[in-house]
Amino acid sequence: MRLTHYFLPTLKETPAEAQIASHRLMLRAGMINQTTAGIYTWLPLGLRVMEKIEKIICEEQDRIGCHKVLMPTLQPAELWRQSGRYEDYGKEMLRFKDRHEREMLYGPTNEEVITDIIRQYVKSYRQVPQILYQIQWKFRDEVRPRFGVMRGREFLMKDGYSFDIDFESAKKTYERIFESYLRTFARMDLTAIPVRADSGAIGGDMSHEFQIVAPTGESGIYYDAAFDNLTLDQMTLENVGKLYAAADEKHDPAACPISQDKLKSARGIEIGHIFYFGTKYSEPLGAKVVGPDGQIITLEMGSYGIGVSRLVAAIIEANHDEQGIKWPESVAPFKVGLLNLKMGDKRTETIAESIYHSLNERGIEVLYDDRDERAGTKFADMDLIGLPWQLIVGTKTIEAGTVEVKNRRSGERSEVPLEQALKMVI
Numbered sequence: 001m002r003l004t005h006y007f008l009p010t011l012k013e014t015p016a017e018a019q020i021a022s023h024r025l026m027l028r029a030g031m032i033n034q035t036t037a038g039i040y041t042w043l044p045l046g047l048r049v050m051e052k053i054e055k056i057i058c059e060e061q062d063r064i065g066c067h068k069v070l071m072p073t074l075q076p077a078e079l080w081r082q083s084g085r086y087e088d089y090g091k092e093m094l095r096f097k098d099r100h101e102r103e104m105l106y107g108p109t110n111e112e113v114i115t116d117i118i119r120q121y122v123k124s125y126r127q128v129p130q131i132l133y134q135i136q137w138k139f140r141d142e143v144r145p146r147f148g149v150m151r152g153r154e155f156l157m158k159d160g161y162s163f164d165i166d167f168e169s170a171k172k173t174y175e176r177i178f179e180s181y182l183r184t185f186a187r188m189d190l191t192a193i194p195v196r197a198d199s200g201a202i203g204g205d206m207s208h209e210f211q212i213v214a215p216t217g218e219s220g221i222y223y224d225a226a227f228d229n230l231t232l233d234q235m236t237l238e239n240v241g242k243l244y245a246a247a248d249e250k251h252d253p254a255a256c257p258i259s260q261d262k263l264k265s266a267r268g269i270e271i272g273h274i275f276y277f278g279t280k281y282s283e284p285l286g287a288k289v290v291g292p293d294g295q296i297i298t299l300e301m302g303s304y305g306i307g308v309s310r311l312v313a314a315i316i317e318a319n320h321d322e323q324g325i326k327w328p329e330s331v332a333p334f335k336v337g338l339l340n341l342k343m344g345d346k347r348t349e350t351i352a353e354s355i356y357h358s359l360n361e362r363g364i365e366v367l368y369d370d371r372d373e374r375a376g377t378k379f380a381d382m383d384l385i386g387l388p389w390q391l392i393v394g395t396k397t398i399e400a401g402t403v404e405v406k407n408r409r410s411g412e413r414s415e416v417p418l419e420q421a422l423k424m425v426i
């Protein structure tokens with residue numbers, strides 16, 4: 001992508017309304033624009049990151065046998081009356097009437113709609129287990145939307161729903177998803193700490209919140225220091241489930257099973273939340289099947305959320321410095337930023353163009369800063385948007401037959417011959 005052809009409205013000034021780093025950086029890097037309180041337009045750069053996150057989530061969901069669907073954002077109040085949640089949900093739910101005076105709502109979550117689907121089609125124990133998921137916009141009329149997309153009113157969620165024949169099977173499904181979540185977040189370079197949780201408005205008895213550590217997190221957590229050194233192959237429920245983690249209001253120092261020197265306390269951002277809630281929705285909505293002996297069995301359910309739009313901000317909270325964002329490679333909007341420090345100079349242009357074409361040919365996503373701007377502006381913008389690699393073409397290095405390669409995360413710079421530079425970023 002050539003920057004002169006792109007839509008990347010970066011800002012020099014720090015927007016006054018932004019209180020935390022991710023909000024500030026998302027606005028400055030031209031990733032989002034606030035349409036109204038808690039509601040955002042995703043601009044090209046921000047959307048690219050969100051789509052990368054979606055892709056990782058879908059790959060990991062598909063890997064464990066979940067199937068993707070897409071439910072509507074608008075739902076009839078009638079379904080929520082059947083589950084008994086319509087009155088309970090309170091002011092966070094946006095309710096309205098259509099032109100025929102039918103009561104509708106903008107879905108804050110989708111247990112009712114998915115249970116309605118299952119009750120229509122799934123009639124036999126042979127048709128379960130089944131896990132369906134979607135990535136869809138939700139609306140919750142939060143009293144205090146804040147921190148940009150971290151706590152929005154409209155936000156993108158991955159929500160999955162499982163249906164099993166009995167508790168044993170439902171528990172296995174829960175464990176499978178638990179482990180898959182750890183892997184999903186690890187692919188984004190995040191160590192997620194699963195904290196046992198109350199299941200609140202969703203209801204139920206087995207529930208974990210997945211928290212990542214960041215100073216600006218909204219919840220206080222205590223956890224075993226061993227979490228910081230977990231590798232991917234150790235992330236089973238059996239291993240991780242043994243490690244201590246608790247929300248601060250549940251942490252009792254006297255009863256804590258691990259010694260003080262192994263205990264860490266931090267702020268956490270909740271990026272996912274999973275629930276097992278048995279027959280809370282399947283019973284009232286009638287999601288039942290015929291069992292092997294002809295008996296009627298009410299399906300056991302769980303639901304599994306990931307804050308997709310929140311993750312974009314959470315990853316920034318965990319990966320930034322004074323200059324800007326430092327994207328992990330797996331979610332970076334482009335892998336390489338190419339800077340031509342002297343537009344109009346034949347030699348730098350020839351080299352930069354040839355790098356641009358080589359990378360494109362190899363399928364490497366590259367953003368080429370071909371603007372007629374000062375070098376300082378180009379450096380600042382490139383550090384701000386945080387692409388993992390920078391290839392810098394200037395008149396000085398060209399004379400030496402080299403280009404400069406900078407790794408945004410480590411800050412390491414080296415001047416190397418062109419071929420070697422390409423090898424480093426491919």
Ligand code: 5CA
Binds near residue numbers: 307308
């Ligand atoms: N039905 C269940 C899971 S499918 C559910 O709604 N769970 S939830 O309420 O915990 O939301 C799931 C995830 O969405 C949360 O872990 C959080 O990461 C994200 N989320 C919740 N509220 C907001 C919000 N206002 N803005 C951004 N993300 C949010």
